[in-house]
Amino acid sequence: xxxxxxxxxxxxxxxxxxxxxxxxxxxxxxxxxxxxxxxxxxxxxxxxxxxxxxxxxxxxxxxxxxxxxxxxxxxxxxxxxxxxxxxxxxxxxxxxxxxxxxxxxxxxxxxxxxxxxxxxxxxxxxxxxxxxxxxxxxxxxxxxxxxxxxxxxxxxxxxxxxxxxxx
Numbered sequence: 001x002x003x004x005x006x007x008x009x010x011x012x013x014x015x016x017x018x019x020x021x022x023x024x025x026x027x028x029x030x031x032x033x034x035x036x037x038x039x040x041x042x043x044x045x046x047x048x049x050x051x052x053x054x055x056x057x058x059x060x061x062x063x064x065x066x067x068x069x070x071x072x073x074x075x076x077x078x079x080x081x082x083x084x085x086x087x088x089x090x091x092x093x094x095x096x097x098x099x100x101x102x103x104x105x106x107x108x109x110x111x112x113x114x115x116x117x118x119x120x121x122x123x124x125x126x127x128x129x130x131x132x133x134x135x136x137x138x139x140x141x142x143x144x145x146x147x148x149x150x151x152x153x154x155x156x157x158x159x160x161x162x163x164x165x166x167x
Contacts, residue, residue, distance in 0.1 A: 005156055009045060013057050014064075016041035021068040032133040035141040036111070038065060042080050043087045043107040043141075044148055047099060048158050051088025058084025072118060079114050083107045104145040108138040 016038040024034055038061045046054025062080030070076045090103040112134045120126045 008155060009053070009057055010060075013038075013041055013045070013061050017061055017064045017068070021065060032130075033136050033140065035137045035144065037144075039080065039083060039107065039111055040104070040141050040144045040148070042084050043104040044145060044152055046084040046087025046107070047091040047103045047145075048149070048152055048156055049088070050092060050158075051085050054084025054086075054088040055081055056084070058082075072122075075114075075118060079111060083111060086110055100146055100149045101142070104142055105138070108141050112138070 020036060020038045024037070025031060042054060042058040042061055045057045058080040059077060062077030065080070066073055066076045087103040087107050090106050091099050094102050112131075116127055116131070116134075119130075
């Protein structure tokens with residue numbers, strides 16, 4: 001089961017990278033509203049399997065995206081690795097019924113904050129006009145997390161999700 005899980009997660013991450021890097025930019029969609037599918041995948045893996053797996057697959061996805069798409073070399077790898085850590089850390093401390101809301105929202109907010117700070121420090125202009133688009137992307141990303149969470153839990157069969165209730 002362990003090898004099947006690892007194989008599935010590698011394929012899942014590679015599929016998300018492929019969607020972000022080569023498929024979605026050429027579909028004709030307005031990319032302001034399209035969420036980062038790879039970030040959704042990292043948030044899901046970190047939420048379902050914990051921070052260790054989130055870090056591993058976040059680093060893998062971030063490195064692949066840095067190689068293929070993004071200009072600030074290394075920044076996306078670090079941010080995606082930290083997003084996997086955040087998703088796992090928060091999901092471990094969250095009640096089971098809130099685990100599909102709080103960790104992915106924290107990941108999306110962290111990504112938006114880091115990228116906004118990067119744009120501010122590199123250009124000197126704060127991208128306040130893009131925060132509305134980031135909010136729309138976050139809502140769509142949360143919908144994708146809700147949509148993919150139960151099938152991923154059924155496939156991966158994690159030991160536990162969220163903090164257990166106290167008696």
